């Protein structure tokens with residue numbers, strides 16, 4: 192069941208036509224999604240032809256088809272990865288038993304909650320990025336933005352399918368609520384903090400796709416391990432799309448750095464603002480911000496909820512099978528560095544209560560890889576600056592560090608010291624104003640804004656100067 196049926200109103204590979212009730216329920220939700228997309232999705236550009244990829248098959252080869260399409264005509268659908276025959280639960284109390292194809296009654300509300308929290312982030316990011324098209328640094332980047340937006344819209348469909356298909360009436364209500372909460376809305380905000388922040392400029396967007404979409408990778412990776420097989424298969428396919436979002440961030444920041452270093456060399460100065468680029472200290476501050484808000488998304492370091500999800504088999508660790516322990520964790524210890532008084536103390540915990548923290552650690556290691564690549568660009572240009580990830584406890588609002596101020600090096604500082612130095616840790620008002628002032632649209636095929644270098648290759652073997660969006 193890998194091929195996708197595009198003749199249905201809702202493209203799918205789940206034999207939707209065989210389940211009339213579900214099909215009708217989703218067809219009812221469809222116009223609400225369309226309304227949400229036109230009201231909260233990309234402002235303007237809805238009538239432009241955009242060079243987008245659409246999934247045509249979920250198998251290893253040829254799952255993506257490229258062509259120009261207007262955004263409202265994009266074929267959002269329900270795509271699950273192929274079922275793994277005889278798949279067994281890989282962790283927790285039920286390890287080794289067959290996976291579930293229906294939701295067990297006792298885990299119904301926990302599973303629904305996990306799906307709703309994940310589902311809520313998908314439309315949230317589209318809302319956050321609504322106005323970015325108006326200041327795109329190139330047609331290539333504009334196209335990438337819209338590619339990400341339509342795929343986040345599809346991820347919403349993926350979660351809504353699970354809610355409608357497996358959670359009856361409460362599932363349908365939750366699916367409606369996913370379109371009623373909005374990013375930054377004071378009455379009905381999105382569930383998680385980072386998804387209520389503004390993404391008002393492209394530097395923030397590129398860092399968001401690097402750091403916050405990567406949180407998505409880790410959450411989806413943990414849910415992919417789930418004993419609830421439809422959730423596992425849904426997340427597996429979403430992960431394939433997610434990889435591109437992180438590429439946009441990693442390569443985009445690489446291009447920002449390249450441009451900055453080119454100008455530093457050409458004019459023999461570190462003051463690249465004069466030349467309309469983003470200086471490395473400012474980039475470091477933006478990086479500090481996006482990394483720290485993304486760390487909050489993993490929740491508290493110690494968590495009984497997370498432990499319960501793990502032992503029930505609902506949510507595992509990233510790459511669960513790569514761990515060499517017993518995958519039950521009841522008898523294992525793990526260690527956490529936390530602040531007691533004014534010192535760091537290493538405390539021992541039962542490993543199962545630290546699974547959130549374990550996911551965050553995997554994430555931090557992954558984030559560091561991109562930094563190494565960015566630093567290579569900088570050093571190859573003969574520049575001495577080194578970009579770094581701030582300490583895990585820096586600027587945190589969730590978890591054990593929330594009551595402390597730590598500087599990016601991880602030293603505990605007083606409120607007064609924090610206030611005094613805050614503008615050197617995080618983007619100041621002035622930095623934000625400067626970055627926003629650079630955001631002028633460039634819609635000429637092949638041309639780039641002053642603050643970013645051209646990509647080394649185009650999309651799907653097209654040249655960089657291809658007309659990715661027909662203006």
Ligand SMILES: [Fe+2]
Nearest residue numbers: 313343346407
């Ligand atoms: Fe997503």
Ligand SMILES: [Fe+2]
Nearest residue numbers: 404407433436
């Ligand atoms: Fe994403």
